[in-house]
Amino acid sequence: MSDDSRIHVKGWLRIKHLALLVTLDDSRNLHATARHMNMSQPAASKMLKDIETFFGMTLFYRQPRTMEITDAGRLLVRYARSILNDTDRLIDDLVSLREGGYGKLVIGSVPGAAPLLLPKAINTIKSRRPQLAVTLFENSSDRLLAELEYKRLDVMIGRVTEHAQHHLFDFLPLQAEPVSIVVRAGHPLCERPPSLGEVVRWPWVLHPMSSPMRGLFEVALAEAGVSTPRNVVETTSTQTTLQLVSASDAIALLPTSILKTAVSAGQFTALPLVIGEPLGYYGVLTRKGEEISDVVAEFIDTLLMRDAL
Structure with a gap:
């Protein structure tokens, strides 16, 4: 794609286009999508047609009772979700700043890190930033990675589950998990x-x-x-x-x-039974190629410091 084409996409594509694609992917129904977005079904249908015409690709196949997403649609929806989640976070951060807040840190963690490693790191960063809002979600690595990719998490403690994910995330090892x-x-x-x-x-x-x-x-x-x-x-x-x-x-x-x-x-x-080797090193994961905030950098430094003690 030429530089002119990139500028053209950035100048034409709107947040409402992305919202329509994500809502349609969730509902797979144009009528439900239009109702959710407070617009008429013809208007929603025209917006989808405009997006497909702009990119020169079919994004959803129209079926009698549903909409089937194409590979191109799936790719575009993936980025749309990321951008919309990033926009939501921007709004939250601006509101927090306007109201005198001190920022927010959203962490995802595998269960093995939660009982010992994380409480120490969270207590340390809270002692330095008492009014920092910290949210912790605990789940398996495969589910947390999707949340991290779509920017619902700032940082994750876990492991990659597929080799291709090394292209999406930076990984700093912490410790093995028996x-x-x-x-x-x-x-x-x-x-x-x-x-x-x-x-x-x-x-x-x-x-x-x-x-x-x-x-x-x-x-x-x-x-x-x-x-x-x-x-x-x-x-x-x-x-x-x-x-x-x-x-x-x-x-x-x-x-x-x-x-x-x-x-x-x-x-x-x-029980005195050994099940295979330890799961391997879990570590700190962040999105590759994205500048991390001061809060996330401080939290990671705290984790690495605690791991070394």
Whole structure:
């Protein structure tokens, strides 16, 4: 694309065009999109046609009851979401500045980092910036990466799940993440060391198949010639997992770091079974090629400092 073409796109494309594409991708219905955007359906249809004409590509195929997105549409919607989320953050930051606020930091983290590493780093940065608004979301790496890409997070503690993601994110390693097989205190499996073949016959609480931790588990089972548990509840919530395990005979696979306080309180026990290697280093992820704010830079420095202690 020539420099003139880039200038032409920047001069023509509007926020309302991006909002229409994202809303249409969510609803896959032009009538619902028009209603959501407080405009008539003919006006929404014309706007979509104008966008497609401008780019010279079909973005959505019109079906009798739905709209099917094309590869070009998917690419454009991906960038539209990022720009709209960035715009929302700009508005929030301007409002905060006007009202005398002190900024906002939105962090995403895998469960293994949350119990030990993050509280220390958050306490440190809050001691330096007492009125900084800090929001923390805990989830698996695959889900957090999507949030980071679309600019719903400022920084993420986790790991890349596909090699191609190295082109999207910068990664600073922090520490490895061993995992443990966890049961409630007094579980029947605590009476003697069980085999892997025994534990898969019990109910399990596991991350979804797309998560690195679940992948580690499935590889270990396959290498041992043991079938996958059939009685499974899937969740990425650490709190829900611990509640389910504490109230039943269910078994869970969790980062070992989560258990350090819980095990000391006598609520849970790690079974003497090794599931594969540690998940590998998790670290700090930020969007590649994007200048990070002073707050994010200070937070990362705090994490690296704590990791070195």
